[in-house]
Amino acid sequence: KCLIGPSRPVLGLVGDDVILPCSLQPAESVAEATVEWLRPDLSNSNVFIFRDGRESYQDQNPSFQQRATLFLQQLKNGNMSLKLSRLQLSDAGDYTCKWIKSGSQTSIQVRLGAVSEPKIYAKREGTKVALQCEANNWYPQPEMEWTDGKGNIISHDSNITKNGQYYSVHGTIEVEMTENVYTYVINPSANMMINRPVHIHPLISFFFSVVCQEASSQPIIWAIVFGLLFVISAVAGIVACKRGKSFSFLT
The missing domain is CATH 2.60.40.10 (Immunoglobulins)
Known part of the structure; x- marks a missing residue:
């Protein structure tokens, strides 16, 4: 036996x-x-x-x-x-x-x-967006990959630290601020893989939103400026109406 x-x-x-x-x-x-x-x-x-x-x-x-x-x-x-x-x-x-x-x-x-649920952060840098994934306090040591909308692996900067028996890995990519879907994959070759898409939505110049798909399968808006755009649009509309002119946003 x-x-x-x-x-x-x-x-x-x-x-x-x-x-x-x-x-x-x-x-x-x-x-x-x-x-x-x-x-x-x-x-x-x-x-x-x-x-x-x-x-x-x-x-x-x-x-x-x-x-x-x-x-x-x-x-x-x-x-x-x-x-x-x-x-x-x-x-x-x-x-x-x-x-x-x-x-x-x-x-x-x-x-x-x-393992804990990874966190995603986004930061605008000029005409590009820096996306950073953080997987903290994992055991055993995790691996990370970033892929684009076509499934191609994207090279990224990564940093692995160890605290006691736990590992943390941070992986960052810099992408153009155009509408696209990027995916971070933790432990791509292990028997448990965490796979989360990250959607970039350019709204108008200088504004963008990032939508992450979490484990609950409910979309979570991490950073979005619809409220600000609504206010800007309303104010600009009032000014344009008073002047009797039409206008449009530049993307």
Whole structure:
């Protein structure tokens, strides 16, 4: 008998739920065995314990209480995967999945990475716009790519810093202030990839808006000046009417 887990680190977004795979092969019921999930680097390493046909919370690490659980209905199929709810940055690390039965035991290591939602910043520089993506407090070390509307990879300036076990990466591109869609991709080759489009909308000279698509799939206006343009248009319209002249904005 052996335990099967993921070949690469499992990554999860902070606040979301994540599943750490672990299963017995060949498959057989583990409902009568002892299943332990441990974090060896913690003073209280007990993440979740299933013993004597039920969950055991007596010695569980308090930081995992009401957040860690097994798929109890799947134990009969040898599935010992751990579900960790409301992921925290402190959850990142190495986990041990252990199966104990009749005096023998088998275990595997599963690495969990916790990541936070990247932030995007925009700054006008002459006729161009500088777009900066910041992915802070990630584990393990993230990779970043920028692509244009056609999917072509754009070269960018990047900076990676480390604080304890966590990494932060900042990537900046400078683009023309014309209507276009740019996408930043975090961990393009990993089993979890964050992919967010950034829309640039030039309005009139000296004004632009940036719209980012966030994880909730709801568009968020990061920097937009429609209110200011409305006021400018209204004032300019009044002046033009008084003078009896027509006018138009230059783009």
